[in-house]
Amino acid sequence: MADLNLQELEQIDGVGSVFHRPSMTSTSDIARERLLSNPQIALPMLTICDQQTAGRGQPGKSWLSDGQSLTxxxxxxxxxxxEPNRSWxxxxxxxxxxESLDALDVTGSKLKWPNDVLIDRKKVCGILVEKISASNGQCFLIGIGINVNQTxxxxxxxxxxxxxxxxGSLRGQGSEPIDVHALLKTVVERLHRNVMSESNWPESYQARMDFIGxxxxxxxxxxxxxxxxxxxxxxxxxxxFEVEGKRLAFASGRWL
Structure with missing residues (x-):
């Protein structure tokens, strides 16, 4: 991920500290280890790697990334x-x-509940949110993996x-490689701003959902x-879901 400028990353709105390594088992696992061992870390903390070898998705799923991914x-x-945003x-x-992909003219992104981003019904991004009790209080770890420039x-x-x-990959939507640094900066800034903003997030989410109807x-x-x-x-x-004239709601579950 040679496009990344770590000094610039430290200047991104919403970033208090940056930890980067060429390879990690999982950015969320490394973030957890650092937060548990060092109460002085400046938050929000951005943990990033070029290659992830043992990434985790939802239970039973893995998320591997190569040098063409953003993790x-x-x-x-x-x-x-x-407080309302903590559940969303x-x-x-x-x-x-x-929103970040829209801003970078990567079109067609849709959401698959609860944590995938699709383009042309191919998975280009996975999200995993975890809550931990760290040495400096409770923290949320928002892990994001995006397939960016794979052929x-x-x-x-x-x-x-x-x-x-x-x-799928973002590059699959066009012939030119995506600027990884611009993508990271845009996603992190947008993510931090939205996490801190009170809004009707379920409504915003539904407006971008795929498969409705x-x-x-x-x-x-x-x-x-x-x-x-x-x-x-x-x-x-x-x-x-609408099932036999009744509306059923579920907080978790899996698609077949």
Whole structure:
């Protein structure tokens, strides 16, 4: 990720400190380790690597990245985030990525609940939000991985046979490579601004959702598979389906 200028990153609005290494197992795992061991770290902390070797997605999923990806975690003190937003961080992060892509003229991004960004129904971005009790108080870790400049051949190597939605890359939308530093700066600034702004984030999220009005198979935790028409999200950010004349809402679950 030679395009990154670490001195400039430290000047990004919403960044108190930056930690970069060429390779990490997981930016969120490294961020957690640093926060647990050093109460003096300036927050928000941006943890970033060129290559991630053991990244984590949702339970049972992995997120690997090569040198053509953008992989980072923004750690923010929970006390600094408006209370309503603390329950919507995955939604806010998704909206922030889409807004950033719009600003850089990368068109067509859509959201798949709860934490994926798709272009042409290919996954270009994954989001994982975690809460930890660190040495200086509770923190949220907002991990974001974006496939940026992979060629079709490189994307093919990232495919997971179990994945419902194949991977894609931003470069796949045009022939010219994406400026990774401009993308990182735009996403981090937009993310921090949105996290700190009180707004109707479920409404903003729903406006960018894919698959609304389509029949979806969905498995709630510990439940049986349902088939319903995707209706969007409710004010709590839960996914909603119309099933046999009833609206059902779920805070978690998986797509089939």
């Amino acid at each position: 980072f975690t923004l750690s923010i003190a929970a006390s600094e985030i408006p 961080l995955s939604l806010i992060a998704g909206v922030s990525v889409c 079709p051949e490189e994307i093919e190597a990232l495919k997971n046979s179990d994945a419902k939605f194949p991977p 389509e029949q979806i198979e969905f498995v709630p935790p510990g439940g049986e598979t349902i088939t319903g028409v995707l209706a969007g999200v409710d004010p709590c950010g839960r996914i909603c």
